[in-house]
Amino acid sequence: xxxxxxxxxxxxxxxxxxxxxxxxxxxxxxxxxxxxxxxxxxxxxxxxxxxxxxxxxxxxxxxxxxxxxxxxxxxxxxxxxxxxxxxxxxxxxxxxxxxxxxxxxxxxxxxxxxxxxxxxxxxxxxxxxxxxxxxxxxxxxxxxxxxxxxxxxxxxxxxxxxxxxxxxxxxxxxxxxxxxxxxxxxxxxxxxxxxxxxxxxxxxxxxxxxxxxxxxxxxxxxxxxxxxxxxxxxxxxxx
Ligand code: ADE
Numbered sequence: 001x002x003x004x005x006x007x008x009x010x011x012x013x014x015x016x017x018x019x020x021x022x023x024x025x026x027x028x029x030x031x032x033x034x035x036x037x038x039x040x041x042x043x044x045x046x047x048x049x050x051x052x053x054x055x056x057x058x059x060x061x062x063x064x065x066x067x068x069x070x071x072x073x074x075x076x077x078x079x080x081x082x083x084x085x086x087x088x089x090x091x092x093x094x095x096x097x098x099x100x101x102x103x104x105x106x107x108x109x110x111x112x113x114x115x116x117x118x119x120x121x122x123x124x125x126x127x128x129x130x131x132x133x134x135x136x137x138x139x140x141x142x143x144x145x146x147x148x149x150x151x152x153x154x155x156x157x158x159x160x161x162x163x164x165x166x167x168x169x170x171x172x173x174x175x176x177x178x179x180x181x182x183x184x185x186x187x188x189x190x191x192x193x194x195x196x197x198x199x200x201x202x203x204x205x206x207x208x209x210x211x212x213x214x215x216x217x218x219x220x221x222x223x224x225x226x227x228x229x230x231x232x233x234x235x236x237x238x239x
Pocket of ligand 1: 069106107111131149150151152154155156157158159162
């Protein structure tokens with residue numbers, strides 16, 4: 001599964017996506033994350049990526065020509081990377097999605113859900129575009145993007161945190177990313193309505209802390225009763 005993120009703030013990503021489970025997924029080749037610096041695609045000496053709106057109005061808009069050049073490079077890098085992997089391993093070239101799914105992070109987009117994460121994890125290549133400042137030239141939405149996605153009903157200062165949230169949630173659905181046999185290996189399975197699977201409360205040692213006790217049944221050793229208790233206490237997972 002390959003992600004390419006187009007952003008004005010490339011340094012924001014490594015501290016988050018270079019740790020923990022996503023770090024391991026990248027090291028084992030299950031997930032590849034490339035960051036494309038939008039500013040590199042500005043053609044003037046001031047590296048201008050935005051400009052004032054035609055017809056007036058406040059704020060600046062990200063420019064369509066700069067975004068188009070960045071997208072073309074993000075797409076062709078992916079194709080070259082796919083080709084060189086196969087060449088290295090003496091394998092026939094695997095057809096690479098000519099047109100990866102291009103997603104614009106925007107508070108006006110379709111709401112991101114577990115179900116969407118699961119569906120997107122079936123794709124080979126995703127390009128995530130992070131907006132910043134006031135907005136985008138509308139032609140970016142009209143001509144360059146397949147889908148607009150919002151992570152929630154609030155406006156953030158940019159699409160970088162939403163992009164990282166999407167990468168994290170989608171990667172959990174890539175086979176092999178969650179460690180085999182880990183207690184939550186199947187906690188990424190989802191219910192029909194797109195909600196995370198139900199889980200029962202879990203406890204570890206000590207059996208009592210500050211007067212807060214682990215339910216007696218769990219330390220009773222009675223497996224039938226324990227199973228009954230787990231079923232009776234299923235609820236929506238909080239993480
Ligand atoms: N950019 C700013 N706010 C956002 C949100 N809620 N979701 C996705 N991208 C955004």
